[in-house]
Amino acid sequence: MKKILSLVLVSALGGALTLGAYKVFVEPKSEFVLTTPAATPAFLPTSNVNNLAYEAPDFTVAAENAVNAVVHVKNVSISSGQMSLQDLFSGRTTPRAQMGTGSGVIINSDGYIITNNHVINNSDELSVTLNNNRTYKAEIVGSDPKTDIALLKIDADEDLPFVTFADSDQAKIGEWVLAVGNPFNLTSTVTAGIISAKARDLSGTSSQSFIQTDAAVNPGNSGGALVNTRGELIGINTAISSQTGSYIGYSFAVPSNIARRVIEDIMEFGNVQNGILGISGGSLNSEFSDKLGINDTQGIYVDSVVEESGAEKAGIKKGDIIKEIDNVKVSKFADLTGHIGAKRVGDVVNLKISRDGSLKTINVTLTRNETLTLPLVGRVKNAKHEDLKRFKASNGIKIIELDEKYADYWKKNGVKEGTIITSINDTKINSVDDAQEAIKNKSAYEPLRIELINANGEKERYNFR
Incomplete structure (x- = not known):
């Protein structure tokens, strides 16, 4: 029995030694790595643009300032209105008040208010309500229908909030x-x-x-x-x-x-001093340039220059292309008129023009507008003393360009460029301002009556309905 136990122990010990030797000297070593939770991977955008959060503009301060300086304008006008049955039987008309409303902007603390001309036009009574609900009567200081701007004045017992002008x-x-x-x-x-x-x-x-x-x-x-x-x-x-x-x-x-x-x-x-450059023309584009036979497709093409205007005196010529005014690029005619609209008579503007393929810089002094497009007739201008003397006229304005649509009619009747118009609707005409006023005062149903002196020195009258 003892021999058997000894044999088992020897066998077990031998097996243990053999296994140990195998583990140490024969079996390849294994590396064990301690794993930890992986960090969240960083996903990068494919665009190289910085993705910054968009911040909406804050309008609160601007709104508060503007609201306190903007007023409510009420325009009361008196009109006959539609006749009632009672008016018809009594043979009378009852005046009726009509109210229009609009807005205005306080531009200084003294109570001057800018608004549109059409807001206050034909008014019999004007009132202005401020943002604090106080109401004042307003007076018209002046207006300009062409730009649709009017100036009002109220008398307040305090300094008023106002807005400042930006460029x-x-x-x-x-x-x-x-x-x-x-x-x-x-x-x-x-x-x-x-x-x-x-x-x-x-x-x-x-x-x-x-x-x-x-x-x-x-x-x-x-x-x-x-x-x-x-x-x-x-x-x-x-x-x-x-x-x-x-x-x-x-x-x-x-x-x-x-x-x-x-x-x-x-x-x-007391009135508006409109300065003009003194040219007519149009904005260039591919079609217009092809028609003119030029390669340039950007700028203002000068088609004609007004006689004795600032443009003529500065040397601007037909065919010039205006590229810039006061370093501001112009691509359409409204760019030009908009810039000049902020100027007045006597102001100097700097033009960059293209002439025969080369660029030139020319300074032009703006002059008073002495031309007008007269319905059915064409362009007219203030007549000089020698113009009137040649036709033995004491007053009048000169036709400088006939209306293309009616040119043949006028020429058949002896009327051409240089003819002097002396009267419009029985109003004596001394300047284009008089002519403009006469046209403005003509009712829609009234014929246009023109009195002129033709090329033969003969005085004629024309009626157009």
């Missing part, structure tokens, strides 16, 4: 703006948008230059403020583009530089 030439497309006004009699309404375009002409005559924005503007906003995010005035809200009469996406404002020049003229001179 509208520096406003950028895509810049945030606020429209502040009183749409639908909802006082102190603020809407936000961006500048969609600049130098926008709605008339098709290149005589306007609006700032276009997508800030919501509705009836009643007219005359209100368009301000930047600093609360500075960059425009006077004036018009909307709509087929329904209400806002559908775009609105238009008179640039602050033009509005400021108009009211400064009204305050200083």
